[in-house]
Amino acid sequence: MTTSPSPATPSTATPRFAAIGMVVADMAAALAFYRRLGLDIPADADTAPHAEAQLPGGLRLMWDSYTTARAIDPDWTPPQAGAPTGLAFECDGPAGVDKVYAELTDAGYTGEKAPWDAFWGQRYAVVQDPDGHGVDLFAPLP
Numbered sequence: 001m002t003t004s005p006s007p008a009t010p011s012t013a014t015p016r017f018a019a020i021g022m023v024v025a026d027m028a029a030a031l032a033f034y035r036r037l038g039l040d041i042p043a044d045a046d047t048a049p050h051a052e053a054q055l056p057g058g059l060r061l062m063w064d065s066y067t068t069a070r071a072i073d074p075d076w077t078p079p080q081a082g083a084p085t086g087l088a089f090e091c092d093g094p095a096g097v098d099k100v101y102a103e104l105t106d107a108g109y110t111g112e113k114a115p116w117d118a119f120w121g122q123r124y125a126v127v128q129d130p131d132g133h134g135v136d137l138f139a140p141l142p
Contacts, residue, residue, distance in 0.1 A: 019052075019060040020087070022133065023069045025078070027051065029130040030063055036104060037089050037135070061087075088136035094123035097137045101125040117141060 028046035045051035
């Protein structure tokens with residue numbers, strides 16, 4: 001006889017989503033990109049094997065170097081370009097999307113998709129971080 005799992009009951013043993021982790025080839029370059037998006041990351045983190053930024057709502061965004069990833073798993077290899085990690089940053093209105101996109105691409109970051117008015121009611125754009133992760137910029141349309 002098989003039994004169905006019982007519904008989850010909240011308890012202190014229930015895992016809680018707390019962080020998003022990324023592995024990066026160049027810690028300083030990655031952190032410089034995310035500082036441009038407003039994250040507060042200490043300057044001394046540029047040379048650290050692991051860095052974190054506190055996000056609104058208590059989540060953390062974490063970065064590990066390739067060396068750290070290989071220390072955890074010696075067989076680790078970097079994902080192919082276009083890895084499915086997706087982060088999204090809300091901008092200050094539709095003009096804010098255009099402004100942030102222009103600032104990042106003017107600074108040399110790769111624009112993946114120029115700002116456009118998306119059918120779901122947002123101004124949207126995509127820029128790649130130094131490791132090729134697509135980072136969405138968005139704001140509600142009026």
